Amino acid sequence: MSDKLIFEHSRSGRRASAQAPLAATANDLPEKFLRRSPPLLPEVSELQTVRHYTRLSQKNFSIDTHFYPLGSCTMKYNPRACNQLAMLPGFLARHPLGPESHGQGFMSCMYELQEMLKAVTGMKEVSLTPMAGAQGEFAGVAMIRAYHRSRNDNDRNEILVPDAAHGTNPATATMCGYSTREIPTGKNGDVDIEALKAAVGPQTAGIMLTNPSTVGVFDRSIQEMSRIVHSAGGLLYYDGANLNAILGKVAPGDMGFDVIHMNLHKTFSTPHGGGGPGSGAVGVGDRLKEFLPLPVVGKDGDRYRWLTEADFPQSIGRLSAFMGNAGVLLRAYVYMRLLGRKGMERVSENAALGANYLMKKLQDAGFELAYPERRASHEFIVTLKKEKSELGVTAMDFAKCLLDHGYHAPTTYFPLLVPECLLIEPTECEAKEDLDGFVAAMIAIREQAKTDPEKVKGAPYTMPVRRLDDVRAARQLDLRWQPGAEN
Amino acid sequence: MSNVPADLKYSSDHEWVRVEDDGSAVVGITDHAQGALGDLVFVEAPEPGSVFASGEAFGVVESVKAASDMLCPFGGEVLGVNSALDDTPELVNTDPYGDGWLIRMQPADTTELDGLMDAAAYEQFLEEA
Numbered sequence: 001m002s003d004k005l006i007f008e009h010s011r012s013g014r015r016a017s018a019q020a021p022l023a024a025t026a027n028d029l030p031e032k033f034l035r036r037s038p039p040l041l042p043e044v045s046e047l048q049t050v051r052h053y054t055r056l057s058q059k060n061f062s063i064d065t066h067f068y069p070l071g072s073c074t075m076k077y078n079p080r081a082c083n084q085l086a087m088l089p090g091f092l093a094r095h096p097l098g099p100e101s102h103g104q105g106f107m108s109c110m111y112e113l114q115e116m117l118k119a120v121t122g123m124k125e126v127s128l129t130p131m132a133g134a135q136g137e138f139a140g141v142a143m144i145r146a147y148h149r150s151r152n153d154n155d156r157n158e159i160l161v162p163d164a165a166h167g168t169n170p171a172t173a174t175m176c177g178y179s180t181r182e183i184p185t186g187k188n189g190d191v192d193i194e195a196l197k198a199a200v201g202p203q204t205a206g207i208m209l210t211n212p213s214t215v216g217v218f219d220r221s222i223q224e225m226s227r228i229v230h231s232a233g234g235l236l237y238y239d240g241a242n243l244n245a246i247l248g249k250v251a252p253g254d255m256g257f258d259v260i261h262m263n264l265h266k267t268f269s270t271p272h273g274g275g276g277p278g279s280g281a282v283g284v285g286d287r288l289k290e291f292l293p294l295p296v297v298g299k300d301g302d303r304y305r306w307l308t309e310a311d312f313p314q315s316i317g318r319l320s321a322f323m324g325n326a327g328v329l330l331r332a333y334v335y336m337r338l339l340g341r342k343g344m345e346r347v348s349e350n351a352a353l354g355a356n357y358l359m360k361k362l363q364d365a366g367f368e369l370a371y372p373e374r375r376a377s378h379e380f381i382v383t384l385k386k387e388k389s390e391l392g393v394t395a396m397d398f399a400k401c402l403l404d405h406g407y408h409a410p411t412t413y414f415p416l417l418v419p420e421c422l423l424i425e426p427t428e429c430e431a432k433e434d435l436d437g438f439v440a441a442m443i444a445i446r447e448q449a450k451t452d453p454e455k456v457k458g459a460p461y462t463m464p465v466r467r468l469d470d471v472r473a474a475r476q477l478d479l480r481w482q483p484g485a486e487n
Numbered sequence: 488m489s490n491v492p493a494d495l496k497y498s499s500d501h502e503w504v505r506v507e508d509d510g511s512a513v514v515g516i517t518d519h520a521q522g523a524l525g526d527l528v529f530v531e532a533p534e535p536g537s538v539f540a541s542g543e544a545f546g547v548v549e550s551v552k553a554a555s556d557m558l559c560p561f562g563g564e565v566l567g568v569n570s571a572l573d574d575t576p577e578l579v580n581t582d583p584y585g586d587g588w589l590i591r592m593q594p595a596d597t598t599e600l601d602g603l604m605d606a607a608a609y610e611q612f613l614e615e616a
C-alpha cells in the first residue's frame with residue numbers, strides 16, 4: 001500500500017484557500033481556555049485533498065461497485081432518488097432549533113414515516129430517535145426494564161438470548177443491567193423449545209429474538225415461544241435486522257412481540273458502510289407506549305408538533321440530539337414512499353427468491369448447507385467444514401479469495417454455532433447473472449484449493465492490501481498517528 | 488484431531504479440570520475449544536475469592552471471531568487466576584493444558600466432579616458433535 005496518509009502530504013504554510021480560517025472573531029474567550037499550540041491538522045492544497053480522498057474512495061469495495069452478499073447486513077442498493085430528495089434545500093437548511101411552524105414539512109415526513117413503520121410492523125407506536133440497531137436494542141431493553149419497574153416487579157434480572165443471536169443482543173442486556181441466559185438452537189435451526197421452557201421463570205425479564213433468525217430460517221414456533229415467555233411475565237423483543245425478509249408479509253406485532261428495533265439502514269436501504277450513520281427506530285405494543293424515547297412527532301388537527309416529556313412523563317429519555325440521524329430518516333422515508341405497499345411485498349419476495357436460488361445453485365455445485373431441509377428466508381448458511389478437513393482451506397480463505405474474484409465476502413464465522421460458515425445474503429437487488437457469477441467464483445476457488453491450496457491461503461492478491469493481521473489488530477488497539485514517530 | 492490428555496476431566500462446554508493433591512482444581516479450555524475459537528485476543532478472568540455455582544459464567548474468552556462465556560464445570564471459590572493471560576492470551580492457543588490454564592478453584596462439593604467426562608468420553612463427545 002503505497003498511499004501516504006493525508007498528514008504525510010502536509011507542508012508547513014500550504015493551504016486550501018476555500019478552507020482557510022477566517023481571522024479570529026471570538027476574542028472574549030477566557031485566557032485559560034485558549035490553546036497554546038495550533039491544532040495538528042494537515043496543511044495541504046485543495047487539489048491534494050481532492051486527489052487523496054478520491055483515490056481512497058476508488059479503493060472502496062462498495063455496493064456501487066461490487067456484489068456485496070454480507071449476511072445479516074442487507075447491503076442493498078441505495079437508490080439515488082432517496083439521496084436526491086433527502087437533500088432538498090428545505091431539508092438541508094432547516095435548523096433543528098427553529099420553531100415548529102418552520103419545520104412542518106420535515107415533521108410531516110417524520111410523522112408519516114412513523115405511521116408507515118407502524119403499519120408495516122404491526123406495532124402501536126414508533127420512535128425514530130435511536131441512531132443504530134444497537135442503540136435501538138438499548139432503547140428497547142431499557143423500556144422492558146422501565147415496564148417491570150413501573151409495576152414494582154423488581155426481581156426480574158435475566159434476559160434470554162438464543163445462541164445464534166448477534167453479539168449486540170447479549171451486550172445490550174448487559175448494558176441494561178441484566179444477566180443473559182443462552183438458549184440453544186435445535187438441529188433444524190429453530191430455537192430449542194424444551195430448553196426455553198426450562199429457562200423461563202420469575203427471573204425472566206424478556207427474550208430477544210431475531211425472526212427470521214441469524215441462521216436464515218423463519219422460526220416456526222414463534223407463537224409458542226411468545227406464549228411461554230408471556231405466561232412467565234416476560235416480554236418479547238424483536239431484533240429487526242432481518243425485517244427485509246418479511247416486509248409486507250408478516251408483522252412482528254402479529255407474532256406477539258412487545259418491542260422491536262428496525263435497522264432502517266438495512267431494510268429501508270439507507271447507506272451504512274463503515275459503521276454509520278444508521279437508524280435503529282423502535283416500535284412498541286400497548287404495554288410499552290409510555291416509555292418511548294423522545295422526541296416523537298405528534299399531530300394535532302393539521303399541525304405537527306414535537307411530543308416531549310410533558311406528553312410522555314415515563315419516557316426512558318433522549319438518546320440522540322434532536323431527531324436522531326435526520327438525513328438517514330429522510331432517505332428511508334423516500335424509499336418507502338417510492339416503493340408503496342405493493343413494492344414492499346416485492347422486496348421480501350425477491351429477497352427470498354434470490355437467496356433460495358443462490359442456495360440451490362451452491363448446493364447443486366456440491367457446497368454443504370447448514371440447514372439443507374429448510375427454505376432460506378432471505379439469507380442462508382454454507383458450511384465449509386468439508387473443504388477445511390479435506391483441502392485445508394477455511395471459510396476465511398474462501399472469503400479473501402472472493403475479493404480477488406470481484407465479490408465482497410459473505411459474513412464469516414457468524415453465527416459461530418455453525419463451523420466454517422459463510423452467511424450469504426444476496427438481497428433483492430441482484431440480477432441472475434451476478435448470482436451465477438458468484439457461484440462460478442465459489443466453484444473456481446474450490447478447484448484451485450484442490451490443485452494449489454497455498455495460493456488460496458495467500459489471498460487476496462489484487463486488493464490494495466494483502467491479508468490483514470486481524471489478531472494483531474485486536475491485540476494492539478493503539479492506532480494514533482503521531483508526527484515523526486515510527487508509524 | 489485435537490489433543491485430549493488422558494489424566495484430565497472434561498465438561499460438555501469444552502473445559503478441562505485437573506484435581507490437585509491439595510483438593511483444589513485447575514480449569515482451562517480444551518485444545519478443541521481453543522481451535523474452534525481461533526486466536527484469542529482477550530481473557531476476562533474473575534476476582535480471586537469470587538464464588539460460582541456449577542454452570543455459572545466465570546469469565547469470557549474473546550477471539551477475533553467471537554466472545555464466549557466460560558462456564559464453571561463445578562461450584563466453588565476462585566483461589567487464583569492465570570494473570571499471564573492479561574498480556575499473553577495466546578498462551579491458551581499455544582499451550583491450553585499447561586501455561587494457558589485459566590483459574591484454580593476450591594470445589595464446594597467434590598461429588599460434582601464425578602459428573603464430568605473422562606478423556607475417552609470426551610473424545611466420544613467430540614466425535615458426535
Ligand SMILES: Cc1ncc(COP(=O)(O)O)c(C=O)c1O
Binds near residue numbers: 135168242263278
Ligand atoms: C442480527 C443483528 N442484530 C443487531 C445488529 C446491530 O445493528 P447495528 O449495526 O445497526 O448497530 C446487527 C448488525 O449487523 C445484526 O446483524
